[in-house]
Amino acid sequence: MDSVSLSEATVMRRTHLGFMHSFRQPFSGVTISPRFCHTKGSRAISSNVSNTKSQYVYGESLAATADSDYKMNGVSLKNRISSVKERLLLDAFDDEYGGVVVDHGKLPSNPTVFTSMLRNSLSDWRRKGKKGVWLKLPVEQSELVPVAVKEGFEYHHAEKGYVMLTYWIPEEEPCMLPGNASHQVGVGGFVLNQYKEVLVVQEKYCTSSNTGLWKLPTGFINESEEIFSGAVREVKEETGVDTDFLEVIAFRHAHNVAFEKSDLFFICMLKPLSYKIIIDNLEIKAAKWMPLVEFVEQPMIKGDKMFKRVIEICEARLRHRYCGLSPHRLVSTFDGRPSSLYYNVVDDDPSDSNCTAEFY
Ligand SMILES: NC(=O)C1=CN([C@@H]2O[C@H](COP(=O)(O)OP(=O)(O)OC[C@H]3O[C@@H](n4cnc5c(N)ncnc54)[C@H](O)[C@@H]3O)[C@@H](O)[C@H]2O)C=CC1
Structure with missing residues (x-):
């Protein structure tokens, strides 16, 4: 009990006596602490009040009195009683x-x-x-x-x-509460320079089968972070290279990836703004600019259906035969929130298309 505040002790004693029973106690028999009685805009009931007005009790009879807005020391009793009752419920x-x-x-x-x-x-x-x-x-x-x-x-x-x-609460209705978030969201950066070299990293921690693999910089986006800024941040953190976001080239949806959660992986094309590599020693073993042809020839990339396809898509994009999705900021009246809508060509507005954007 030593960590219990006076107001909580009061509630505890009432609980012990029984909820309605304790409400029927006369004021004189109930210890009301100033904190317990305090409500916004009204003063606490002081002990002299309880002595003076000991004939008034909690419960129905008091409620009747309170309904007539009886005043003690100029303060409405009605407000005080409802405040005491509310204190027994969670806000x-x-x-x-x-x-x-x-x-x-x-x-x-x-x-x-x-x-x-x-x-x-x-x-x-x-x-x-x-x-x-x-x-x-x-x-x-x-x-x-x-x-x-x-x-x-x-x-x-x-x-x-x-x-x-x-x-x-409803026993006769099925639970309609939505479950917890079901996905983690990852990003990968495809960054190509004017020499047709792609920015690649070797991870410090990876499965033994991936040891020595040169791969695209990847990572997870943070809470409230945009896909486009998360991709730019991840590339910067892992390699030190500054980039501009161009397009989401493709995304992969996989299940049971981390503790039964699903995974959305957005592969993003980024335009390099700097070339000097400074690696993040905590996560990355090495990083470099690697000729695209060499990157594609790695057995792990060549033999991987997803990355093989991703590279084909990127190459098609380089030839302007494919168009990715670029973000457009807007506010929807449905929720009033600023958000990003990712899309590509708008037929009647060619200037809105990103398919002509260059990569380096
Ligand atoms: N790494 C890859 O080769 C590939 C990654 N992806 C996608 O890329 C996105 C990001 O994945 P990754 O970069 O592989 O993330 P990851 O699993 O390597 O995690 C990112 C970083 O978080 C930290 N971390 C994660 N789990 C940890 C743990 N249990 N203990 C301590 N530190 C931990 C590490 O610093 C790690 O470098 C995902 O959406 C994934 O599906 C897709 C295909 C291949």
């Missing part, structure tokens, strides 16, 4: 699918208090016909995770700083 926002999102910034720190508030909240949401519940528990409050799991919550996803749990 949550409605979502657009008839569910609720718990405000993780206002979680109690004590697991016993949390148990009580979570149970009360679930009953309340069930009564109101709410559907999905999203509960984000920060790593600093990881002791609340077993409580939520015991109450029927399931893991949805986790990040470094939190775990997200969900609960589907």
Whole structure:
């Protein structure tokens, strides 16, 4: 109990006595801490208030009194009572699918208090016909995770700083909550210079069958990063070469790649802006400009259906016989977010086509 705040201790004692029972206690018999009673814009109920107005009780009779907006020391009792009641429920926002999102910034720190508030909240949401519940528990409050799991919550996803749990309330309806993100997104850079040399790397960590292979620089894009800027960043990080993004030449979709997740791999054509190679020693063993013909002749590339095809596509692009996808920034009114739409030729606007863009 030493880490329990006074307000939480109050809730704990009420929980122990029973929810409605504790509400029926007269003011004089209930210890109300200033923090427990504090709400936005109103002062805390002080102990002298409870002494002075000991005849008023929580529950139905008090609710009737509160409805008539009884005032103590000039402050509306109605507001105070609803504030006390609300404190026994978790703070949550409605979502657009008839569910609720718990405000993780206002979680109690004590697991016993949390148990009580979570149970009360679930009953309340069930009564109101709410559907999905999203509960984000920060790593600093990881002791609340077993409580939520015991109450029927399931893991949805986790990040470094939190775990997200969900609960589907309607028993008669199938769970409609979307699953966790299903894909990782990778990029590869095809960078060609004016001597028909392609920028290649040897990875420090790779399978034994790939040892010594010269390959395109590849990597994963970061959260909220664009494909076009992720490709430019990866090439810069691994090789030190600055580039301009030209087109997405092709993309590969593969499954069960990393911990059962699928993989989207975007192969991007980039135009070199610098040529000096400075490798990232942490990830890369070596990097160089390699004649395209030599690159293609490597047994691992020649024998690999995907890379063989990728090179054929790139060569077709060099001859202007193929056109990749270039990003166009726009804001959709559906979600109001700036986004990138990747496409190639627009027949009635040839200037919009990137198929004529040169590579070096
Ligand atoms: N590397 C390749 O030869 C190929 C890559 N791709 C695609 O390229 C994209 C990126 O893949 P890769 O570059 O292979 O990524 P990767 O698996 O090499 O990971 C990128 C970097 O993350 C770090 N990393 C990843 N997992 C780690 C772990 N368990 N422990 C410590 N460090 C770790 C390493 O620094 C690594 O260099 C993916 O979409 C993939 O499908 C596609 C075909 C071939």
